[in-house]
Amino acid sequence: MTPAGRPINLAQKLASFSDRWSPRAVAAFNGHDVMVVKVEGEFVWHSHADADDFFFVLKGELDVELRDRVERARAGEIFVVPRGVEHRTAARQGEVEMLLIEPTGTPNTGDAATAAQRKEI
């Protein structure tokens, strides 16, 4: 991970890997991980009891499926899923690149047993 106090180029970080649904931590602040991720297709329904999810779409169009509706977040848009709210993200129009911010250690599936292992780049 780039040391704190240095600029972090997100395009460079994103160019360094190609697998989907596997967030990479690129910075940390105030107990949170700042991560980049590539996604395509759909994720699993889940919620986080104690953490609001922050997404910033950098490329593509992300569907955020909630139990009562579907929202679409496009490049240049941010989205906050409040804690406890069930959601499923899906990229149905090609690959999506995102910045994610979550408390360090938050399992991406809402369940430590199925979560992606934490990775840094």
Added chain:
Amino acid sequence: MTPAGRPINLAQKLASFSDRWSPRAVAAFNGHDVMVVKVEGEFVWHSHADADDFFFVLKGELDVELRDRVERARAGEIFVVPRGVEHRTAARQGEVEMLLIEPTGTPNTGDAATAAQRKEI
């Protein structure tokens, strides 16, 4: 402020005001404000004893002056100033637009007496 669970278009938010050094909160998550700000020229030297500062440069080039060096963050780059580290931001190549994330209530100058009043859009 756009309710949680809806996409937030940062370009639209930024188009709604023109004053500099006056952050607008556009979302909140995990005790933090997500803010957009326009800056040009230089700010004041300050630090935050209890909060790391998160910047994401959306447009332009931002100098982050530290006591021992100057870093430059460009559009598409993020920057974290660790808590307690004195810094001064400066936009010397024209206007800079940024996303800022800080614990809600953090004074932007490091001092409540001189801080910009909290605003939401």
